[in-house]
Amino acid sequence: MNDTYDVLIVGGGLVGASLAIALDGSGLSVALAEAAAPRVDLQPSYDERNLALARASLNALEALGVLDARSPATPIRRIHVSRRGDFGAVRLDHGELGLPAFGAVMPARELGNALLRRLDACTSLARLAPAQAIAIAIEAGADAVSVRLRLGDAEREVRARLLVGADGTESFVRSAFGIGAERHDYAQSAFVTTLTTERPLDGTAYERFTDSGPVALLPLGERRAGLVLSVPAEEAPRVASLDDEAFLAFVHERFGWRAGRFSRPGKRKPYPLARLLAERTTAPRTVLVGNAAQTVHPLGAQGFNLGLRDALTLAELLREAQAAATDPGAADLLARHVERRAGDRHATTSFSDDLVRLMGNDVLPLRLARSLGFHVLDRFPPLKRRFALRGMGWRGDVSTLGLMR
Incomplete structure (x- = not known):
């Protein structure tokens, strides 16, 4: 049994699975340590959420062979942004801006299914599951990280160059690794x-802002829609206890009637919302990706994207290193990853956080400024196009897999 790999990915959720797939066929020996057995109903991140996938994300997932005819993705062709109590709105239409669909909506569980099907087809991937990392060690100057995994009742030591x-x-x-994190509840x-x-x-x-938090309504085909409804934490128990009729009345109170009357709500439970930014995203022969590196407010649907x-980006750098026969865990490779991700990471996390604070403030001068901003953005197509492109994932140093086509 092999206990040494070029790359060990700890975490088999949406991001970890995507990275493993992106490295398939690279020539690197890769292992994926998954906390749960590889069944979609056991994966903690493959839940009932509906993901708004940016166009760049769709491009990449299609190029990687993840999305196919069995993957139900509903195109996002128009976006409507407004705030209750303010005048004006921002309306984006892909045809008017000369852009492909802005992205698509897909249930997280269905994306999980698609990722698992593609993982099953990987030819050079070792899957360790259920596996939990319980200890990590690296000596100064060592050429590998040592990770102790718990696999059921047994333990196993695995070494990885990255x-x-x-x-x-x-x-x-x-x-x-003692990496601190800035947290905001x-x-x-x-x-x-x-x-x-x-x-x-x-x-x-639709993205509708209110004094009590944002409400998003996402198209799922036919007349089914995904709902993300934010409420103050102290209200969550009361909202969770509402029956279907009362819950729908509450949604209408917050969202309005643009889509007509709502009916047939699905299962629902509250998720606490917080922001986390790791103080750094690398350590010796180690790199953090996805929510381990940064967790953002769901506003704007930027987390998974x-x-x-x-x-x-990491997969691209690792493939280049393999082609050049260089060390996948080298400090200069990790530094290049930090550099390439810095602009996008800062801009996206800051935008998400600033938007939450800006839209949640109800003071009159800010309301007037927001309304003016809506008015200006909605009436200048070049500005709307630039705004849309950033939301579609074309921000900063973009991986070639996500480029427009």
């Missing part, structure tokens, strides 16, 4: 569910 922490917000890899909880709309959304995604861009 360790990738893709193990989520409460990352063991991050804490094992938004004092909000998000309810994630689906519902049926009286009128078809027809490819329109940002993490996927981490993975794609």
Whole structure:
């Protein structure tokens, strides 16, 4: 049994699985340590959320062979952004801006299914599951990281020239290296569910801001829609206890009636919302990606898209290193990854955080400024196009897999 790999990915969620797939066929020996057995109903990140995939993410997932006819993705052709109590709105239409669809909406569980099918087809991947990292060690100047894994009742020592922490917000890899993290509790909880709309959304995604938090409505085809409803944390227990009829009335109170009457809400539970930024994303022969590196507010649907861009950039650098027969865990490779990701990481996390604070403030001067901003952005196509392109994932140093085509 092989106990030494070029790359060990700890974390088999959406980002970790995507990285493993992106490295398939690279010539590198890769192992993926998954906390749960590889069944979609056991993966903690393959839940009932509906993901808004940016165009760059769709491009990459299609190029990697993840998305196919069995992958139900609903195109986002229009975006409508507004705030209750402010005048004006921002309306983006892909046809008017000369852009392909802005992205697509896909249930996280279905993306998980697609990733698992593609992982099954990988020819050079060792899958260790269920496996939990319990200890990490590296000696100064060593050419590999040593990771102790718990696999059921047994333990196993694995060595890797590069360790990738893709193990989520409460990352063991991050804490094992003593990497601190800046945390901010938004004092909000998000309810994630689906519902049926009286009128078809027809490819329109809505983002509606209110004093109590944002509400997003995402198209899922036919008249089904994904809902993300944020509420103050202290209200979450009350909202969770509402029956279907009362819950739908609450949603209408917050969102309005643009899509007609809502019906048939799905299962729902609150998720606490917080922001986390790792103080650094590398350690000796180690790199953090996805939520282990940064966890953002779901506003703007940037979390998975940002993490996927981490993975794609890393895969690109590792493939280049393999082609040049250089060390995949070399300090200069990790430094290049930090440099290439810095602009996108800073801009995206800052934008998400600033937007939450800006849209949640109800003072009159700010309301007037927001309304003026909506008015200006909505009436200048070049500005709208630039805004749309950034939201589509074409920001900073983009991996070739995600480029426009």
